[in-house]
Amino acid sequence: xxxxxxxxxxxxxxxxxxxxxxxxxxxxxxxxxxxxxxxxxxxxxxxxxxxxxxxxxxxxxxxxxxxxxxxxxxxxxxxxxxxxxxxxxxxxxxxxxxxxxxxxxxxxxxxxxxxxxxxxxxxxxxxxxxxxxxxxxxxxxxxxxxxxxxxxxxxxxxxxxxxxxxxxxxxxxxxxxxxxxxxxxxxxxxxxxxxxxxxxxxxxxxxxxxxxxxxxxxxxxxxxxxxxxxxxxxxxxxxxxxxxxxxxxxxxxxxxxxxxxxxxxxxxxxxxxxxxxxxxxxxxxxxxxxxxxxxxxxxxxxxxxxxxxxxx
Amino acid sequence: xxxxxxxxxxxxxxxxxxxxxxxxxxxxxxxxxxxxxxxxxxxxxxxxxxxxxxxxxxxxxxxxxxxxxxxxxxxxxxxxxxxxxxxxxxxxxxxxxxxxxxxxxxxxxxxxxxxxxxxxxxxxxxxxxxxxxxxxxxxxxxxxxxxxxxxxxxxxxxxxxxxxxxxxxxxxxxxxxxxxxxxxxxxxxxxxxxxxxxxxxxxxxxxxxxxxxxxxxxxxxxxxxxxxxxxxxxxxxxxxxxxxxxxxxxxxxxxxxxxxxxxxxxxxxxxxxxxxxxxxxxxxxxxxxxxxxxxxxxxxxxxxxxxxxxxxxxx
Numbered sequence: 136x137x138x139x140x141x142x143x144x145x146x147x148x149x150x151x152x153x154x155x156x157x158x159x160x161x162x163x164x165x166x167x168x169x170x171x172x173x174x175x176x177x178x179x180x181x182x183x184x185x186x187x188x189x190x191x192x193x194x195x196x197x198x199x200x201x202x203x204x205x206x207x208x209x210x211x212x213x214x215x216x217x218x219x220x221x222x223x224x225x226x227x228x229x230x231x232x233x234x235x236x237x238x239x240x241x242x243x244x245x246x247x248x249x250x251x252x253x254x255x256x257x258x259x260x261x262x263x264x265x266x267x268x269x270x271x272x273x274x275x276x277x278x279x280x281x282x283x284x285x286x287x288x289x290x291x292x293x294x295x296x297x298x299x300x301x302x303x304x305x306x307x308x309x310x311x312x313x314x315x316x317x318x319x320x321x322x323x324x325x326x327x328x329x330x331x332x333x334x335x336x337x338x339x340x341x342x343x344x345x346x347x348x349x350x351x352x353x354x355x356x357x358x359x360x361x362x363x364x365x366x367x368x369x370x371x372x373x374x375x376x377x378x379x380x381x382x383x384x385x386x387x388x389x390x391x392x393x394x395x396x397x398x399x400x401x402x403x404x405x406x407x408x409x410x411x412x413x414x415x416x417x418x419x420x421x422x423x424x425x426x427x428x429x430x431x432x433x434x435x436x437x438x439x440x441x442x443x444x445x446x447x
Numbered sequence: 448x449x450x451x452x453x454x455x456x457x458x459x460x461x462x463x464x465x466x467x468x469x470x471x472x473x474x475x476x477x478x479x480x481x482x483x484x485x486x487x488x489x490x491x492x493x494x495x496x497x498x499x500x501x502x503x504x505x506x507x508x509x510x511x512x513x514x515x516x517x518x519x520x521x522x523x524x525x526x527x528x529x530x531x532x533x534x535x536x537x538x539x540x541x542x543x544x545x546x547x548x549x550x551x552x553x554x555x556x557x558x559x560x561x562x563x564x565x566x567x568x569x570x571x572x573x574x575x576x577x578x579x580x581x582x583x584x585x586x587x588x589x590x591x592x593x594x595x596x597x598x599x600x601x602x603x604x605x606x607x608x609x610x611x612x613x614x615x616x617x618x619x620x621x622x623x624x625x626x627x628x629x630x631x632x633x634x635x636x637x638x639x640x641x642x643x644x645x646x647x648x649x650x651x652x653x654x655x656x657x658x659x660x661x662x663x664x665x666x667x668x669x670x671x672x673x674x675x676x677x678x679x680x681x682x683x684x685x686x687x688x689x690x691x692x693x694x695x696x697x698x699x700x701x702x703x704x705x706x707x708x709x710x711x712x713x714x715x716x717x718x719x720x721x722x723x724x725x726x727x728x729x730x731x732x733x734x735x736x737x738x739x740x741x742x743x744x745x746x747x748x749x750x751x752x753x754x755x756x757x758x759x760x761x762x
Contacts, residue, residue, distance in 0.1 A: 152564035160575045263481045290718075295502070296499050315487070426582075
């Protein structure tokens with residue numbers, strides 16, 4: 136039906152509502168924009184008063200983030216002229232690059248643990264969700280509630296025995312240990328989200344496939360999985376974001392080889408105090424993928440967040 | 448339908464793997480599919496919980512594994528419940544919970560209400576508003592610490608710009624009176640979008656015909672708001688409060704990075720206090736009892752709340 140509708144807001148209402156929301160959005164973006172700008176400032180510009188909006192951009196923060204540096208004597212510096220642009224940046228402070236910093240490793244750990252645990256939770260979650268959706272499982276409701284209730288425990292409370300358990304099993308500070316732990320945390324959400332997606336797929340398709348001679352397993356693999364693909368993808372995004380952002384377990388259970396970026400970034404320290412441009416550069420590199428993801432996949436993500444509330 | 452064509456068709460399908468699995472009943476497949484998930488949850492959630500309960504009756508210290516462990520009965524619980532410092536942590540947590548939830552509900556609902564006016568480009572702006580809640584709380588806490596710096600921080604500069612005060616005259620993170628508010632501000636900045644999204648789902652679930660009927664009855668917009676919009680969104684809003692309540696009761700990463708619990712212990716929320724007991728003072732048995740008390744508190748409060756919520760839904 137076209138034409139006048141009493142529920143459609145007037146043009147002026149829309150204008151006022153739009154301006155207020157945009158104003159809030161701009162205020163909310165300020166800290167994020169500021170941290171990205173700070174990543175391109177020199178340490179002096181980063182701590183200047185009043186705060187500088189216009190400044191000479193430099194990659195110093197990024198160079199400092201990825202390298203370790205040492206101070207050298209004038210003779211040494213004169214004898215070894217800088218060969219690369221990043222070496223040149225460091226030379227302004229009479230320093231030379233001594234080697235790569237640990238940021239690259241920590242970032243890689245975040246990637247490995249994030250994707251590893253996401254794959255495992257979505258894989259196990261899909262199987263469990265399919266079973267809960269299609270088969271009659273004794274005590275299914277109790278099991279589902281049990282699966283969800285594990286999310287209510289404070290991470291620190293769980294961390295005490297896991298710390299002890301991992302120490303016994305040799306899983307402390309290992310990628311496998313962290314992948315298993317994040318999978319255990321994520322799987323409850325994965326099962327609930329995926330079950331709702333699979334519930335939405337009519338059973339007739341599978342029944343037809345079964346009659347055509349597919350085994351139950353084939354029917355699951357060839358008929359249900361392709362139809363659940365969108366649901367699986369958006370569940371995967373949620374699992375990935377959780378694992379990517381997690382801090383409490385990471386800071387308590389890892390210290391070196393398997394440490395992820397969130398506990399590492401705040402520990403970046405420059406010469407003579409906190410190196411804010413380097414910290415900001417690290418935060419930018421770490422947060423930007425999530426932001427781009429969010430904007431690109433907003434349709435699926437926003438639906439997923441409200442899912443829990445709308446569903447029950 | 449007869450069995451024969453199915454069997455014949457099945458024999459016509461070549462894969463050998465399928466043949467092996469064909470023998471499995473649906474029941475077996477169900478357990479194979481659910482089994483790994485249940486096993487993982489038992490190993491990494493339930494077993495640790497039982498272990499924590501067990502530890503809570505001992506004087507075990509994780510940094511001295513060779514020391515003999517004694518069972519001390521309920522002494523850990525007794526000590527925690529009579530400790531006045533822990534009540535201070537509880538108060539700090541309550542302050543944090545109350546103000547973050549109040550602010551997030553007010554701002555979140557208002558934003559959802561405005562976005563629901565369906566102005567042009569509203570979905571893009573919604574996404575931008577949602578960005579903070581997608582980010583790592585620890586990293587967010589760390590860079591807010593930069594914004595809160597007394598002389599150089601952007602936050603202090605902006606407040607000073609609008610109030611005319613000297614930007615180095617107040618320290619958001621360093622003053623006992625301001626620190627509890629500094630964590631409320633960041634949490635509100637970060638999680639208002641969550642409440643907003645749930646309210647938006649609630650607003651969009653209200654069918655147009657209800658407003659049309661009200662319009663025909665010549666109910667004023669004001670009246671429509673209080674008799675249709677608010678009651679219809681209430682169950683959603685209450686769920687949002689439940690989720691935020693549970694999450695903020697567990698709050699650790701953001702606040703640890705911002706204030707570390709200080710100054711003094713003004714922002715030492717229970718989770719931070721628990722971490723101190725467990726992983727700095729290494730009083731494992733005591734901390735286990737503490738963890739159980741917190742866990743029971745969350746569970747108890749959440750169940751009471753869910754009961755109330757169901758009553759609202761029934762209406």
